[in-house]
Amino acid sequence: MHVGWVGFGHSISGIRRNLRQLEYHTVKILPASVDDAEAILAIWNPVIAGTTVTFNNVEKSRTDVATMIKDRHTAGREFLVAHQGDNLLGFATYGPFRSGSGYANTVEHTVILAEQAKGNGVGRALLTALESHAKANGIHSMIASVSAENTIAVAFHKTLGFEQVAYIPEAGRKFGRWLDVVFLQKIL
Numbered sequence: 001m002h003v004g005w006v007g008f009g010h011s012i013s014g015i016r017r018n019l020r021q022l023e024y025h026t027v028k029i030l031p032a033s034v035d036d037a038e039a040i041l042a043i044w045n046p047v048i049a050g051t052t053v054t055f056n057n058v059e060k061s062r063t064d065v066a067t068m069i070k071d072r073h074t075a076g077r078e079f080l081v082a083h084q085g086d087n088l089l090g091f092a093t094y095g096p097f098r099s100g101s102g103y104a105n106t107v108e109h110t111v112i113l114a115e116q117a118k119g120n121g122v123g124r125a126l127l128t129a130l131e132s133h134a135k136a137n138g139i140h141s142m143i144a145s146v147s148a149e150n151t152i153a154v155a156f157h158k159t160l161g162f163e164q165v166a167y168i169p170e171a172g173r174k175f176g177r178w179l180d181v182v183f184l185q186k187i188l
């Protein structure tokens with residue numbers, strides 16, 4: 001799959017954005033392979049260590065990521081990467097929302113891009129591809145669990161048709177402070 005071309009807008013900022021998107025026109029969205037683990041780590045671990053985008057503060061190893069890719073694919077779930085030439089720009093994956101057979105048709109996903117790849121439609125391409133995979137595999141509903149202070153990710157999900165369904169104050173703790181979490185859901 002390639003990142004879609006959206007056509008030229010009429011404003012200067014629209015033209016600038018479309019020129020950036022042209023640069024990203026050659027991006028390919030592919031199922032992750034274990035060979036991608038190192039490049040995924042290079043994107044993921046700084047987000048874990050330095051931000052509240054994820055509440056987790058335990059950095060992952062190459063084995064953790066390689067195992068996750070294998071396990072997701074074995075379970076019929078998806079783990080996608082966005083490649084441009086030799087560069088891995090980002091990844092997206094989904095897994096269980098909650099344990100228990102009654103939740104089997106609801107999944108929770110993650111999308112994370114390299115800093116330099118943001119704002120060019122790559123996140124949209126990854127999440128759209130993830131949704132297609134989920135829908136084709138009987139998933140009814142996708143949920144994003146987003147730090148409330150991550151307003152960009154909240155806006156991103158709303159643009160892609162997700163609806164805010166819950167706001168849980170002080171659900172997480174990182175860097176010595178409480179963090180609120182927003183759940184955004186899309187019925188597929």
Ligand SMILES: CC(C)(COP(=O)(O)OP(=O)(O)OC[C@H]1O[C@@H](n2cnc3c(N)ncnc32)[C@H](O)[C@@H]1OP(=O)(O)O)[C@@H](O)C(=O)NCCC(=O)NCCS
Nearest residue numbers: 110111112113118119120121122123124152153155156159
């Ligand atoms: C959230 C994230 C995946 C978005 O990916 P992206 O490729 O930058 O987003 P896109 O370029 O595809 O933008 C799609 C829409 O999201 C919204 N959006 C993206 N960046 C935005 C920003 N900085 N401010 C406001 N809205 C923004 C816009 O509505 C945009 O639509 P438009 O291009 O028509 O204006 C990316 O910023 C990221 O990796 N963030 C860190 C990790 C994270 O927060 N993941 C989400 C938790 S699951």
